[in-house]
Amino acid sequence: MLFRRLYTSLTNSNRNPFLLYQNLTTPFPNFHSNPFVLPTPTILKSRVFLSKRFVSSSFPAMAEGKRPTHVHIPHPESADKAELYRALEAAVGSPFSSDALAPEPHPLIIVVSGPSGVGKDAVINRLREVRENIHFVVTATTRGKREGEVDGKDYFFVSKDEFLGMIERHELLEYALVYGDYKGIPKEQIREHMAKGLDIVLRVDIQGAATLRRILRNSAVFVFLVAESEDALVKRLIDRKTESKESLLVRIATAREEVRHMKEFDYVVVNREGELENSVKLVESIIDAEKAKVRQRTVKI
Numbered sequence: 001m002l003f004r005r006l007y008t009s010l011t012n013s014n015r016n017p018f019l020l021y022q023n024l025t026t027p028f029p030n031f032h033s034n035p036f037v038l039p040t041p042t043i044l045k046s047r048v049f050l051s052k053r054f055v056s057s058s059f060p061a062m063a064e065g066k067r068p069t070h071v072h073i074p075h076p077e078s079a080d081k082a083e084l085y086r087a088l089e090a091a092v093g094s095p096f097s098s099d100a101l102a103p104e105p106h107p108l109i110i111v112v113s114g115p116s117g118v119g120k121d122a123v124i125n126r127l128r129e130v131r132e133n134i135h136f137v138v139t140a141t142t143r144g145k146r147e148g149e150v151d152g153k154d155y156f157f158v159s160k161d162e163f164l165g166m167i168e169r170h171e172l173l174e175y176a177l178v179y180g181d182y183k184g185i186p187k188e189q190i191r192e193h194m195a196k197g198l199d200i201v202l203r204v205d206i207q208g209a210a211t212l213r214r215i216l217r218n219s220a221v222f223v224f225l226v227a228e229s230e231d232a233l234v235k236r237l238i239d240r241k242t243e244s245k246e247s248l249l250v251r252i253a254t255a256r257e258e259v260r261h262m263k264e265f266d267y268v269v270v271n272r273e274g275e276l277e278n279s280v281k282l283v284e285s286i287i288d289a290e291k292a293k294v295r296q297r298t299v300k301i
Contacts, residue, residue, distance in 0.1 A: 105291035108199045109190070109216065109299050112283075113209035114225035115255035117236040119271045119279070123225060124203055126280045131287075135193035136201045140166065143181035146242065156186075173301065174204075174211040179250075183208065190301050199287065206258040213264065219299045221290055223283060224265035228272045230256070236273075 071090045074083060089095050114120055128136055140156040142163050151157050158166075163182045166172055175184030183205070190200050202220075204212065209222060227233040237243065237251055262268055267286050271279040290297065 103296075106296040106298055107194045107197055108287065108290055108297065109194075109202065109220040110199065110283075110287060111202045111204060111209055111212055111216075111220050111222045112225060113204050113206055113222070113265070115206070115227075115233065115258045116251045117233050117240065117255065118225045118227045119236070119276070120203055120225050122276055123269075123271060123279050123283065124201060126276055127201070127283060130280065131284060133198050134201060135189070135198045136203070137185055137189050139183055139185055139203065140172070141181060141183045143179075143183075174208055174215060176205070176207050176211065178205055178207065179247075187301055194299065194301070206261050210261070210264070216299065219297050221267070221286065221297070222265040223286060224262050224268045225271055225279075226259065226262065226268060228270055232273055 071087055073087045073091055074080075076084060079087075085096075112120055112124060124136060127134070138152060138154070138156055140158055140163060142158060142160045143155075145151065145155075145157050149155065160182065163175075163184065166184065166186070167175060171186055171188070172184040173187045173190065175182060185202060185204070185208075194200060202212070212220065213222065227236065233255060234252060237248055243251060269279055269282050269286075
């Protein structure tokens, strides 16, 4: 009698999660080493549901038991390519799409900055020669034109009154007073060329880069260009022969402070003396890597 009560109790109870849900043929059920992976009816139903979802999304004609009529698929090694293609389409029940699987990469804004004398202009000028589909924004400035510079190509050289008028009309993305002269980035250039699908390169000083970081946040790519050493940087400033001794001291002191802001940038490129091509290739690699990202940067100006 005691044995029969035990048997009845075991077969009627499903409160114990360790018991296999089945019609017992023995009063002592078999236990699995990991009872949570046992194929209970609930788990089996989940598996069937997931398999139906996969079939429904991948092969519409086979969803909900609607299998396509039998299609003869020729052997891939001997079949005509067009015939095999049509047979595969018929087998899956829908035509193959020619739409791109990955979306077109967004246009980028690349902000290039660094201390005076690191070769920002040299890197950007060479990048202009070797890279297509890219626009280099021309900065407006109130400083005087240096020998060899071209208005509208190197800078837009404007008077102080003209520059202040641009500020009042909100025509500048950012502007700053640098070494006694104003510099600023016109917004319209950026909007116009990004609408054409072109990447934008901005050459700014450290102060301008900090302002753009506050405005653009993570929507732009910030690249810090630096010399291989302080010694090399000072020698480059001397070789330019464009500064007075007082100006040289100011630029050296400023450069020492600016290098400390390197950690605020996304990438750093060391522009070594005589290795311009390597520096340019590294900048190109940065642009290519950004365009290959799954989560693209989106810019609104």
